[in-house]
Structures are given as structure tokens and as C-alpha cells.
Amino acid sequence: MIFRRERLEAAVGAFEAAVRAQDAAAAERAFEGLHRAFGRARDEELREAAPRLAAFLAEVPAGPRAVVAVMIGACVERGADAVVCAPAVLAAAREAFETAEVFCERWAATGGGDLPGHEDDLTEADIERVGFDAVVGWESLPQWEMACVAMLNVKAVRRAAGGKAELRAVVERVREASGDPFKCLAYALDVLDDEPLVVLDRKTGAGFAVRVSGIGDNFQLHTLLADALIGGGHLPGRAPAPQAVAMCRDRPGMTSTTGSFNLVGADGEWIWNEGNPSEIPVVDGVRIVVLDPPPYERSWPAGRFFPGMTGELVLERVLPGPEAAGLLVQVAESVR
Numbered sequence: 001m002i003f004r005r006e007r008l009e010a011a012v013g014a015f016e017a018a019v020r021a022q023d024a025a026a027a028e029r030a031f032e033g034l035h036r037a038f039g040r041a042r043d044e045e046l047r048e049a050a051p052r053l054a055a056f057l058a059e060v061p062a063g064p065r066a067v068v069a070v071m072i073g074a075c076v077e078r079g080a081d082a083v084v085c086a087p088a089v090l091a092a093a094r095e096a097f098e099t100a101e102v103f104c105e106r107w108a109a110t111g112g113g114d115l116p117g118h119e120d121d122l123t124e125a126d127i128e129r130v131g132f133d134a135v136v137g138w139e140s141l142p143q144w145e146m147a148c149v150a151m152l153n154v155k156a157v158r159r160a161a162g163g164k165a166e167l168r169a170v171v172e173r174v175r176e177a178s179g180d181p182f183k184c185l186a187y188a189l190d191v192l193d194d195e196p197l198v199v200l201d202r203k204t205g206a207g208f209a210v211r212v213s214g215i216g217d218n219f220q221l222h223t224l225l226a227d228a229l230i231g232g233g234h235l236p237g238r239a240p241a242p243q244a245v246a247m248c249r250d251r252p253g254m255t256s257t258t259g260s261f262n263l264v265g266a267d268g269e270w271i272w273n274e275g276n277p278s279e280i281p282v283v284d285g286v287r288i289v290v291l292d293p294p295p296y297e298r299s300w301p302a303g304r305f306f307p308g309m310t311g312e313l314v315l316e317r318v319l320p321g322p323e324a325a326g327l328l329v330q331v332a333e334s335v336r
Helices: 004-020 026-040 043-055 060-075 080-108 124-130 132-139 141-152 155-160 165-180 183-192 217-230 244-251 321-334
Strands: 195-201 207-213 255-258 263-265 286-292 299-302 312-318
Touching: 004 026, 004 043, 004 080, 026 132, 026 141, 043 060, 043 080, 060 080, 060 132, 060 141, 060 195, 080 124, 080 132, 080 207, 124 132, 132 141, 141 155, 141 183, 141 286, 165 183, 165 255, 183 299, 195 217, 207 217, 207 321, 217 286, 217 299, 244 255, 244 299, 286 321
Parallel strands: 195 286
Antiparallel strands: 195 207, 207 312, 255 299, 263 286
16 A cells, blocks of 8 residues: 555656646656556545646646546546635646637638537648647547536535536537537536525415425436425425435436426526536516426436535525415416
């Protein structure tokens, strides 16, 4: 065990020294050693290594930087302090997406046609006309998406992350320019935490105040709402099975479930299960979900959109009848 720890510590130290000295040949050799030591390391060694790697991530050459970020993400998944590591990873990811944005602009401006895939082999001519750094930025985006999601799985990171709005903005620009959805990263950046929702059942006139955190998509939201409201005895209908609910909260895996409602926004538009809670329209500072009977039976695999993220939905109170009725009238008037 001591030998293993020394080997990983030594590998991190050698890589850091070479990077800070800007010795490209030594950094390449040290990176290979780091990669080998990382694969053999135990959880406690990784917990110690992650903050050290994050501390000099910005100085790592562009080529291996995304791979180092993925290593840091793997360390976080095995217990490293995400709050300490996340700022460096998210800042470097934003820089990579900004560089990729330049790639998209130059590719279009020089008549490149359809953008290449992130793993496509580009010719020397392609690299020369758009620039080596821009190519590296473009090709590394899948790794940056992976590393960022590992950070954003942690609620404390999502709540504290500085620069998240800037990262979201540049991700959106690259999505628009490239047609690449980067769905996992986009959804992770949009996850709501401690967010109040008002839920109104049109058929019964009942209303509920709930609070959600860590819910990746509306399939997950739908299942947890059905558990809280039908499973909790507040509304009639078929509640999801306990294992489906557990898998939408924190249990690994997925299992088939059947929808209980049709989710509708205060604007009268359907809230598609494929979307995420951040897309639910806001009325007077709060998101409102209207429940209608399902128009047809829909089934899907219940579970977490982000397997490393804990989903939470808490029923805080049942709204008094007049309050719920007034909100339903307000919703009805808003769609006329």
C-alpha cells in the first residue's frame, strides 16, 4: 500500500514539475507515468491526488488537459472533494468551449462544409487553416463534457459554481454553431436545486407546493411527482412501484414504469418528459405544473438521467382549496 501511494504521489509530482517547467518532453513522459499509476490507484490515493491535479490544470498543455480533467472527475466519483476540484475543471472547460467556438467560426469561414466529428482524423491542411489550438479544443469537447458532469453531479458544486452562467452560454453557442447537442452537459448545467414548484391537478382542483433538487429530466420528475401525490394518498391514480421511485432518487439501475399524468405548463403547452424541469414556465416567480389525465398510456425506463446525481422531490404543503382554485383560474386565463 505504501509503495502504491508513493508511486501515484511520485507520478503526480513528476507531471506537475514538468508542466510548471514547461518541459514538453518531460511532461509527455510524466503523463504516461501518471496514466499508468492512476489506473492502479486506490480510492484514498485518488482523493489525495485530485486537488493537486486541479491546482495546476490550467497550466497543463491543451493536448492532455482534457484527459487530466477526466481523471479529476473520476477521482471525484470515487470520493475526492468536488467543491475543491470543480472551479479549475469548469473554468478550463469554458476555455475549451470558447476555443471550439473559434474552430466552428473558422471552419465555416474557410469553406469547410459540414463540421467533422470530434474523433475524425483531420488533414494537415485542415489543421493549418483553422489552427492547431482550435482543433484541439474541438476534439476535446466530449472529454470536457464528461469531466464537467462528474463535478455537477454534486449538489454543493451546482450551488456554488462560479462561472456556470458563462459556461452555459458558450456551450449553447457551440451547440447552435455545430448542431452537436452536448445534451448531458446542457442538462447538468440546467439542473434546479431547492427549486419550488406549484403543482395543480385540474380534475380535482387540488394544489401542492413541492421543492425539487437534482432532477435531470422530466421522466424523473414525473415519476417522483406521482410517488409524492398518488403514492402519498393526495390524488387518485396508479402510483409508481417503490423500486422505480428509488431508482429516480439514488438507487442504481432502471426499471419500467407507466405514466400517471399529462404534464402541462401554465402557458398551456405540454411539458414533454424528454425535457428538463428548467424548461417549465415561470409565473410570478414560480414554476407551475398542471396535471391532466394521460391522453394515452406511456411507459419508460424509470431512473436517473444522471446516474451519479441524487434526485430529490419533497412535498412541502397542500395548498388551501381557494388558493389552488385561484391559481387554476389564473392559468386558464393566461392561455386564452
